[in-house]
Amino acid sequence: MAFGFVTTRVTDVLNWARRYSLWPMPYGTACCAIEFMGLISGRFDISRFGAELLRFSPRQADLLLVMGTISYKQAPILKRIYAQMPEPKWVVAVGACAASGGFYNNYHTVQGIDELIPVDVYVPGCPPRPEQLMDALVKIQDGILKRDKGRIQNSESRIQKGDI
Amino acid sequence: MAIEYIKLLEERLGDAAVESHSFRGFESAVVRSGAWERALEILKTDGKLNMLTDLCGLDHPGEKDRFEVVAHLYSVEKKKRVRLKTRCPEDDPSISTSTRVYPAADWFEREAFDMYGIRFDGHPNLKRILCHRDFVGHPLRKDYPKEKRQPFSTPDTLMDEMEILDPCDRPIVRSSDRKILDGVTIARSTIARSHDSRFLLNIGPSHPAMHGCFRVLVELDGERIRNAVPEIGYMHRCFEKEAEAHTWHQVIAYTDRLNYVSPIMNNAGYCMAVERLLDIEIPERAKWIRMLACEVSRICDHLVAVGANLVDIGALTNFWYLFNAREQFTDWIEALAGARLTATYTRIGGLSRDIPAGSNAQLRSCIKTMRQAIKDVAAMTKKNRILIDRTHGIGAISEEEAITRGFTGPCLRATGCAYDVRRAHPYYFYDDIEWDVPVGIRGDTYDRIFVRMEEMEQSARIIEQVLERLPEGPIMTSRRDVVLPPPHEVYGSIEGMMQHFKLAMHGIHPPEGEVYSYTEAANGELGFYIVSDGCERPYRARVRAPCFPIYQAFPMLIKGHLVADVVAIMGSLNIIAGELDR
Numbered sequence: 001m002a003f004g005f006v007t008t009r010v011t012d013v014l015n016w017a018r019r020y021s022l023w024p025m026p027y028g029t030a031c032c033a034i035e036f037m038g039l040i041s042g043r044f045d046i047s048r049f050g051a052e053l054l055r056f057s058p059r060q061a062d063l064l065l066v067m068g069t070i071s072y073k074q075a076p077i078l079k080r081i082y083a084q085m086p087e088p089k090w091v092v093a094v095g096a097c098a099a100s101g102g103f104y105n106n107y108h109t110v111q112g113i114d115e116l117i118p119v120d121v122y123v124p125g126c127p128p129r130p131e132q133l134m135d136a137l138v139k140i141q142d143g144i145l146k147r148d149k150g151r152i153q154n155s156e157s158r159i160q161k162g163d164i
Numbered sequence: 165m166a167i168e169y170i171k172l173l174e175e176r177l178g179d180a181a182v183e184s185h186s187f188r189g190f191e192s193a194v195v196r197s198g199a200w201e202r203a204l205e206i207l208k209t210d211g212k213l214n215m216l217t218d219l220c221g222l223d224h225p226g227e228k229d230r231f232e233v234v235a236h237l238y239s240v241e242k243k244k245r246v247r248l249k250t251r252c253p254e255d256d257p258s259i260s261t262s263t264r265v266y267p268a269a270d271w272f273e274r275e276a277f278d279m280y281g282i283r284f285d286g287h288p289n290l291k292r293i294l295c296h297r298d299f300v301g302h303p304l305r306k307d308y309p310k311e312k313r314q315p316f317s318t319p320d321t322l323m324d325e326m327e328i329l330d331p332c333d334r335p336i337v338r339s340s341d342r343k344i345l346d347g348v349t350i351a352r353s354t355i356a357r358s359h360d361s362r363f364l365l366n367i368g369p370s371h372p373a374m375h376g377c378f379r380v381l382v383e384l385d386g387e388r389i390r391n392a393v394p395e396i397g398y399m400h401r402c403f404e405k406e407a408e409a410h411t412w413h414q415v416i417a418y419t420d421r422l423n424y425v426s427p428i429m430n431n432a433g434y435c436m437a438v439e440r441l442l443d444i445e446i447p448e449r450a451k452w453i454r455m456l457a458c459e460v461s462r463i464c465d466h467l468v469a470v471g472a473n474l475v476d477i478g479a480l481t482n483f484w485y486l487f488n489a490r491e492q493f494t495d496w497i498e499a500l501a502g503a504r505l506t507a508t509y510t511r512i513g514g515l516s517r518d519i520p521a522g523s524n525a526q527l528r529s530c531i532k533t534m535r536q537a538i539k540d541v542a543a544m545t546k547k548n549r550i551l552i553d554r555t556h557g558i559g560a561i562s563e564e565e566a567i568t569r570g571f572t573g574p575c576l577r578a579t580g581c582a583y584d585v586r587r588a589h590p591y592y593f594y595d596d597i598e599w600d601v602p603v604g605i606r607g608d609t610y611d612r613i614f615v616r617m618e619e620m621e622q623s624a625r626i627i628e629q630v631l632e633r634l635p636e637g638p639i640m641t642s643r644r645d646v647v648l649p650p651p652h653e654v655y656g657s658i659e660g661m662m663q664h665f666k667l668a669m670h671g672i673h674p675p676e677g678e679v680y681s682y683t684e685a686a687n688g689e690l691g692f693y694i695v696s697d698g699c700e701r702p703y704r705a706r707v708r709a710p711c712f713p714i715y716q717a718f719p720m721l722i723k724g725h726l727v728a729d730v731v732a733i734m735g736s737l738n739i740i741a742g743e744l745d746r
Contacts, residue, residue, distance in 0.1 A: 027370055029377045029398070029399055029741065030399060030401075030421070030424060030741065030742055031420075031421055031424035031505060031506060031742065034424055034425055034468065034505060035504070035505060037468065037472075037487065038487070038490075038491065038494070038504075041483070041484055041487035041488070041491070042484050042487065042488050042491075043488070043491045056370075056371065056372040068399075069399065069401045071296075071397075071398060071399060071400055071401060072296055072313065072314065072315060072316045073295070073296040073316060073319075073397050073398050073400065074369065074377060074398045074399075075315070075316060076316065076317055076318060076319055077319065077369055077370060077398075081370060097401075103406075103417070103418075104401045104402065104406065105310075105311060106310050106311060106401070106402040106405055106406060107303050107308070107309075107310060107311065107312050107313055107314065107402060107405070108294075108295060108296075108303070108313075108400050108401060108402050109401050109402065126506060127505055127506065129504060
């Protein structure tokens, strides 16, 4: 700063901006969505992380929060929602069901959304506490700074592979 | 109690009424499959059993008549219940439909068809309801492996149902429309054009107003809804199949996730059913605490229901006010059970633990916050012109219609019918304390919102009285075949250790039999129809979800209203996916 200017890369500036302006698309299907309501309301207040602008249209969102059990009936819809989100995008599997199917191991339950779409952060818990969701958010934010192109190419190939 | 219905059936049906039996005070009648519809008709018209609370299937592999259909009927005026059963053989599993007698049977029969493959002759639209379209087999049959998964790629267009349900004679859907609708879109829903100014609009399953994952395909004339087809099953996570694969105690954790906005009430409902099966009376203190926990859950549920409904209509501020109060109650639930939401609090025979120290002061302060929140919200909404315009007369249903459709809970009380299980069939100490049953007048969205608001106040009254009268004493029954012995017996005596070992390894073994136990949950009558064959796992654990019949009437409620009203009506019904799809 001795000469009154700094140098950086455009990507770094963009990532810095993206980090604090995540627009989540809450894909809430079950119990975890109720805890998410707690997260957006007064006590926990997701807006402290710059991520309070919920978008219910995937085309306007860059953070997909999958909260709840995904059944086989729902699988094609989740895949389509992910496909509709513009790059760059991040996915959080909130709760045991989204992460692994949870304690629903049966004929109609997908055993983790990573069978369908790539996942950046898994949050354990049934349902996770709002604090855990905040932790996931911070992890995503940290990840954005370190992000490189490989992750996206990788994710594209994974969605091909993950077709059910 | 309901022996008169059995006599009535025997009189009128003669040989077709095969047998009758009574277990734990609940009468069942078995009729021949050919006389099924006739029997229902007699019970409805002459027996005045005007509500079909539940209808489900059962599988008995290896028996001559493999499948069983069980209906639970209720008379709101006489406050009496009866169970009607019939059997059908494996090679031709069909009986006549009951939809002509009880319109509410529609989805129940579709579910029995989906789960067991029982065909209901004459049903207007017998197709799968919970499992996806491409599913092969019937998952609740005992020979269907629990973990046999069947992938699915393309959602149903629902166009077949749209054609069937169309009120006009001429079909309005052309084959070219199918292509456009092949697939489900989200949020900004697909709009497909059919001829003469009508639109098909797909709402959900991922839509902010579709709370979770409901889908409804509507046919619009301008902005007015002419016809609607709902689709459910997106949250079908097989509670009933899981219950059959787990021990009696393990099922409690699954019940949490039925109505996940108020889990303790599901715990209590299930445990009460198993206790009835075992013929256990739980200690007084446990009963009082269950009442306390249930009423706190009811408040939590209504706070979310009202808050979310108002958000859907556009009144966001109220949500923050109400959720603020809910957070305080959640703190108490966390102190009580260790979890904020999925508490798994009750046990068969009592409770997992006593209430935390300082509950009295904590709950009183919660109630204070809640009263203030309700006061603030009521001040902003009750006479608000916009809210009144959006909710008065919207999605109205008459009392008689609501009963025929199987409505219970706040949605039924909004129509003016004061049916509340806690009042009609008091359990625990609900008849010992003072509280009122709030009712509405018009049965519309406005009434549903404000019935819930008033119910919160009544629950607060109950909580205050329970806190005053809570007796000391044990919280678990002393029946050794059900509860684990205390540690000093386990470590100090051979009998204690053996009991502990037996219970921990093999669980409890309720006697053979069947019970239908019902409690007033946040959305209405939550029924558990449980069949035991004397083993360590339930033979059948059927849930009568209160919002299942309510959502069934959704197309009827939204017809003729505007698209924006769909959202308001949906919120006011408080449909919970976990409970609806199980």
